[in-house]
Amino acid sequence: MKIKNIVVGHYNEIMNKHEDVATARMEICKRCPLIKMTQEWGPICNPDLYLNVPTNTAIDHPQAGYTKGCGCRLKAKTRDLESHCPAKKW
Numbered sequence: 001m002k003i004k005n006i007v008v009g010h011y012n013e014i015m016n017k018h019e020d021v022a023t024a025r026m027e028i029c030k031r032c033p034l035i036k037m038t039q040e041w042g043p044i045c046n047p048d049l050y051l052n053v054p055t056n057t058a059i060d061h062p063q064a065g066y067t068k069g070c071g072c073r074l075k076a077k078t079r080d081l082e083s084h085c086p087a088k089k090w
Contacts, residue, residue: 005083009076018079025078025090032089033058034069045086047071053087 012018029035029043033056036046049058050066059066070077070086077083084090 005080006072006076009073009078009080009083012079013076018081021081022075022078025085026074028085028089029074029078032056032087034087035074036069041073043074045069045072045074045077051087053089 012022026043029045032045032051034046034049034051036044036049038044046058046069049060049069050062051058051069052063052066062068067087072083078090
C-alpha cells in the first residue's frame with residue numbers, strides 16, 4: 001500500500017467520506033478469517049495470518065496459494081477507493 005492511500009484513507013475516515021463503500025467493504029471483512037479486532041486500532045487485516053481464498057481458511061505460516069493479511073486499519077482502508085483487499089475480495 002502506498003503512503004498516499006494511507007493518507008487518503010485516514011482523511012476520508014475523519015471526514016466521513018465514502019460511508020457506503022466503507023460499509024459494504026467492512027461487511028466483507030467481517031466475514032473474513034483475517035480480521036482481527038484490536039483495542040488500539042479497531043479492526044485490522046491480520047498480518048500474522050495467511051488466507052486460502054477459495055476455501056476461506058487461514059493459517060499462521062506462509063504456504064503456496066495463501067495470501068498474507070496486509071496489517072491495515074480497516075476503518076481507513078475501506079474508505080480509500082484506490083485500495084483493495086489483499087485477498088481480492090473487494
